[in-house]
Amino acid sequence: MNKKAIKDIDIKDKRVFIRVDFNVPIKDGKIEDDTRIRGAMPTIEYAIQQGSKVILASHLGRPLEDKKKAEENKMPFDESKYSLKPVYEYLRAMPQLQDISSRGDEPVFTNEQGTALGKAEVKNDKVFFANDCVGANVKERVNQLKAGEVLLLENLRLHAEEEANDDEFAKQLAELCEVYVNDAFGAAHRAHASTAGITKFVDTAVAGLLMEKELNFLSKALNNPERPFVAILGGAKVSDKIPVIESLIERKVDKLLIGGAMAYTFFKANGYTVGKSLVEEALMPKALEIEKMAKDKSVELILPTDHQVVDSYDPLNSRKTIPIEFTNKGLVGLDIGVETIEIFKRALEGAKTILWNGPVGMFEEKPFDEGTIAIAQAVAEATEKGATSIVGGGDSVAAINQAGLEDKISHISTGGGATLEFLSGDALPGVEALDEK
Ligand code: ADP
Numbered sequence: 001m002n003k004k005a006i007k008d009i010d011i012k013d014k015r016v017f018i019r020v021d022f023n024v025p026i027k028d029g030k031i032e033d034d035t036r037i038r039g040a041m042p043t044i045e046y047a048i049q050q051g052s053k054v055i056l057a058s059h060l061g062r063p064l065e066d067k068k069k070a071e072e073n074k075m076p077f078d079e080s081k082y083s084l085k086p087v088y089e090y091l092r093a094m095p096q097l098q099d100i101s102s103r104g105d106e107p108v109f110t111n112e113q114g115t116a117l118g119k120a121e122v123k124n125d126k127v128f129f130a131n132d133c134v135g136a137n138v139k140e141r142v143n144q145l146k147a148g149e150v151l152l153l154e155n156l157r158l159h160a161e162e163e164a165n166d167d168e169f170a171k172q173l174a175e176l177c178e179v180y181v182n183d184a185f186g187a188a189h190r191a192h193a194s195t196a197g198i199t200k201f202v203d204t205a206v207a208g209l210l211m212e213k214e215l216n217f218l219s220k221a222l223n224n225p226e227r228p229f230v231a232i233l234g235g236a237k238v239s240d241k242i243p244v245i246e247s248l249i250e251r252k253v254d255k256l257l258i259g260g261a262m263a264y265t266f267f268k269a270n271g272y273t274v275g276k277s278l279v280e281e282a283l284m285p286k287a288l289e290i291e292k293m294a295k296d297k298s299v300e301l302i303l304p305t306d307h308q309v310v311d312s313y314d315p316l317n318s319r320k321t322i323p324i325e326f327t328n329k330g331l332v333g334l335d336i337g338v339e340t341i342e343i344f345k346r347a348l349e350g351a352k353t354i355l356w357n358g359p360v361g362m363f364e365e366k367p368f369d370e371g372t373i374a375i376a377q378a379v380a381e382a383t384e385k386g387a388t389s390i391v392g393g394g395d396s397v398a399a400i401n402q403a404g405l406e407d408k409i410s411h412i413s414t415g416g417g418a419t420l421e422f423l424s425g426d427a428l429p430g431v432e433a434l435d436e437k
């Protein structure tokens with residue numbers, strides 16, 4: 001990576017502003033999935049260990065857009081749903097963020113009377129919360145921070161200036177700190193005040209540990225992969241993935257496996273009947289162009305040979321596996337078939353780099369998760385045999401978790417949109433803005 005990272009600089013006793021991605025699902029004040037928070041912990045813990053005064057900032061949802069929509073539809077709007085307060089409660093309760101020295105030998109989750117406490121009730125004098133992200137009060141609070149303390153700022157997107165990448169707002173954020181760290185890979189494809197603008201007003205802007213890890217894995221796969229390099233692409237729409245497909249062919253992946261609904265646009269473009277399977281008619285010429293491009297670059301493009309279908313008029317009782325060419329007009333394809341699973345598995349044998357984005361079937365609906373789970377297992381097996389595997393995309397990562405294989409993949413990318421843009425070969429504004437090595 002040609003960008004400076006947090007370990008390249010001295011952060012002792014410094015006010016360190018860490019842009020994290022705490023955009024987590026919250027329901028009734030409870031965090032439903034803490035993956036993103038856990039992803040940011042190595043950087044936060046490192047900064048604490050180094051004796052920094054840690055300022056954490058994140059966005060959460062789209063409060064201003066949602067408010068506008070609610071007003072237009074004359075619906076009630078609850079702004080409290082966009083507060084990062086639940087994340088603060090969560091951080092306070094994390095054992096690794098509690099001040100162990102002040103706790104003595106007391107068991108962590110027991111009070112003086114010996115009764116067990118809820119996690120949030122545990123004493124924590126290390127983690128604090130600010131009701132805003134800019135302004136005089138926040139500035140004063142930041143100036144009181146001691147080494148090893150953490151202050152979480154309120155949702156950046158409660159200010160329209162954040163997404164507008166407003167200079168004045170970015171400057172206010174910058175004034176809070178001496179060092180800026182971007183660890184929010186998932187927001188790096190956006191040029192916002194906290195991801196891009198702020199870097200104009202700080203002396204030092206570096207990548208956090210999660211950001212660094214993402215960039216190392218993804219840029220290695222893109223620019224210098226160990227071969228054979230096999231990519232698996234799936235998902236619902238070709239249109240979402242065209243830049244990624246083109247970038248991978250341009251970089252001469254050895255094999256490109258295409259599954260999921262996306263494959264049907266290719267089949268139909270080649271004159272097959274695909275029944276009621278998802279097709280993007282307008283992209284049929286593009287699909288043929290991609291096939292030609294693959295041929296010119298000697299990339300082996302592998303499409304399914306069979307699929308699981310249901311009769312669109314009797315979806316519950318009509319599941320069967322048939323060759324693609326036997327598809328008649330009432331059928332809809334929802335997963336790859338057993339033969340395709342074998343072909344994809346064989347294509348993965350001996351791979352040294354594997355990149356996977358997009359489920360190969362409608363995995364949210366059992367039993368149409370069979371193909372996706374089988375591919376997840378094959379990717380895990382190939383990883384065990386020495387391949388570097390990278391899985392990206394919200395649904396693909398969900399599928400890996402559903403299969404319980406998250407520990408068997410070399411790198412699970414946290415990026416979603418940012419991952420796809422990076423793989424398309426686009427520069428990410430949040431990365432570009434960081435200091436060069
Ligand atoms: P990711 O979030 O990993 O980038 P996508 O969002 O591109 O993946 O695609 C995931 C979606 O594709 C899932 O909702 C899945 O149900 C859908 N999908 C995959 N195959 C099919 C299919 N054959 N028919 C309908 N939907 C499909």
Ligand code: MG
Pocket residue numbers: 393394395
């Ligand atoms: Mg998705």
